[in-house]
Amino acid sequence: MAMEPRIVPRKEHRISRKQVSPNALRTLYRLHSRGFIAYLVGGCVRDLLLGRTPKDFDIGTNATPGQIKKLFHNCRLVGRRFRLAHLRFQDEIVEVSTFRRSADPSDVIEPDEANQGRRHVRHMKDANGMVLADNIFGTPEEDALRRDFTINALAYNIADASIVDYCTGLIDLKERLIRSIGDPRVRFTEDPVRMLRAVRFAASHGFDIEASAWDSIRELCSTISRASPSRLYEEIQKLFLLGFGCPTFALLEKSGLLAALFPDLAGWGREREGRFEVLEKNLAGIDELVRGGQGASVALLFAALFGPRLEEGALIHHREGIPRRQALDEVCAGFLKEISQSAQIPGRVGARLNSILALKTSLCRMPPRRPATLAGRPEFAETFTYLELAAGLKGEHRPVLEWWKAYLLENPAAGAVEPPAEEAARKKRRRRRKKPRRRRSAVVREEGTTHGQ
Ligand code: ATP
Numbered sequence: 001m002a003m004e005p006r007i008v009p010r011k012e013h014r015i016s017r018k019q020v021s022p023n024a025l026r027t028l029y030r031l032h033s034r035g036f037i038a039y040l041v042g043g044c045v046r047d048l049l050l051g052r053t054p055k056d057f058d059i060g061t062n063a064t065p066g067q068i069k070k071l072f073h074n075c076r077l078v079g080r081r082f083r084l085a086h087l088r089f090q091d092e093i094v095e096v097s098t099f100r101r102s103a104d105p106s107d108v109i110e111p112d113e114a115n116q117g118r119r120h121v122r123h124m125k126d127a128n129g130m131v132l133a134d135n136i137f138g139t140p141e142e143d144a145l146r147r148d149f150t151i152n153a154l155a156y157n158i159a160d161a162s163i164v165d166y167c168t169g170l171i172d173l174k175e176r177l178i179r180s181i182g183d184p185r186v187r188f189t190e191d192p193v194r195m196l197r198a199v200r201f202a203a204s205h206g207f208d209i210e211a212s213a214w215d216s217i218r219e220l221c222s223t224i225s226r227a228s229p230s231r232l233y234e235e236i237q238k239l240f241l242l243g244f245g246c247p248t249f250a251l252l253e254k255s256g257l258l259a260a261l262f263p264d265l266a267g268w269g270r271e272r273e274g275r276f277e278v279l280e281k282n283l284a285g286i287d288e289l290v291r292g293g294q295g296a297s298v299a300l301l302f303a304a305l306f307g308p309r310l311e312e313g314a315l316i317h318h319r320e321g322i323p324r325r326q327a328l329d330e331v332c333a334g335f336l337k338e339i340s341q342s343a344q345i346p347g348r349v350g351a352r353l354n355s356i357l358a359l360k361t362s363l364c365r366m367p368p369r370r371p372a373t374l375a376g377r378p379e380f381a382e383t384f385t386y387l388e389l390a391a392g393l394k395g396e397h398r399p400v401l402e403w404w405k406a407y408l409l410e411n412p413a414a415g416a417v418e419p420p421a422e423e424a425a426r427k428k429r430r431r432r433r434k435k436p437r438r439r440r441s442a443v444v445r446e447e448g449t450t451h452g453q
């Protein structure tokens with residue numbers, strides 16, 4: 001796989017320093033001035049080349065975590081599996097990681113009782129070839145080659161403002177192709193979440209997935225359940241809450257990943273024509289909210305994605321003689337139990353989903369009983385939005401929406417609900433994090449979004 005990197009000098013590419021966050025830029029300069037290699041790496045280089053605003057700026061360097069810590073007073077080392085540095089600025093965290101390489105066979109230690117608990121295990125794969133720990137320093141080239149896709153392996157070298165391409169990232173970017181680095185079967189086996197990432201990038205960037213990678217996804221999609229439930233929960237949010245949920249859903253369905261992730265939902269959708277369209281329209285509504293800056297809670301997303309199926313299940317149950325609310329609660333509980341086998345959904349999100357669906361039933365009863373109480377419920381805003389999504393589609397809830405809009409106009413204080421619990425909890429956490437608690441945040445980091453890097 002090793003080859004001479006393609007180096008594109010400053011004059012021949014479109015990334016300007018002005019597009020890079022000042023904090024990241026200062027960090028790069030400081031590392032460079034102390035004699036270290038300092039690159040922008042990963043998704044931010046891809047996004048800058050595409051003319052998009054990167055979500056975050058990641059830096060790769062040959063400085064070790066200890067050296068980085070000495071250079072930056074605002075540095076915290078995080079991650080157990082891989083130590084990396086978080087530089088905390090007022091409104092931004094810049095991630096600085098030491099170049100890593102993937103393991104060669106001599107590094108691989110089969111996990112067993114004895115070494116599971118060993119603190120300095122550097123690299124481990126399980127019996128299926130899935131990487132469990134990844135902690136070996138490497139060269140910039142090795143660091144690029146361990147990444148998932150060629151377009152995610154580009155680097156920007158602060159020393160001369162050139163772009164460094166160790167794979168075929170620049171060509172693939174031009175051709176709009178998601179191509180695995182190395183054999184896609186091996187790479188998806190090492191980390192099945194990469195299949196979801198391929199679909200996410202393809203849907204959000206309008207790229208194609210290169211043929212052998214696509215075939216491998218079709219073949220290996222069922223192995224997605226090997227990924228850790230906490231990571232899958234993180235990834236599900238990225239799939240559906242970044243403004244491209246609708247096209248992502250379609251591609252998940254086509255690839256077989258939807259059935260692997262949510263077998264019940266996929267089976268239900270395939271059973272009758274038009275069902276997936278309902279979900280896609282709901283997701284398009286969520287995409288609009290996200291792109292419009294309004295955002296959507298995870299519970300609202302789940303209502304949009306699973307609500308129609310759960311409501312139908314509850315109705316069938318109810319017709320069998322179970323009281324309406326009990327039927328809904330049972331169906332929700334069954335769903336949450338099933339899904340918890342693959343994705344670790346926090347209890348409060350599951351409870352909120354259940355409340356939204358229950359409140360929807362109360363809101364739809366015309367005229368509603370005790371509207372002031374209903375409008376005062378914490379899940380009122382999300383439920384109202386869920387109703388709007390459904391009404392936009394079939395028009396069936398229009399009269400209900402009209403009724404509630406008129407009511408809120410007459411009683412403006414009634415709908416002034418507090419933000420969803422998750423949002424409030426997140427804000428609280430953010431405030432608290434000013435005084436970080438070391439151990440806990442290391443664990444969060446470990447299980448969090450950047451696990452696979
Ligand atoms: P986004 O715009 O969603 O942040 P990203 O490409 O920056 O996209 P991150 O999750 O922030 O995605 O990861 C940063 C980089 O780390 C990626 O560009 C990629 O090079 C590498 N990476 C992330 N996850 C994996 C993985 N599972 N396997 C290999 N490399 C990964």
Ligand code: MG
Nearest residue numbers: 043044055056
């Ligand atoms: Mg990123």
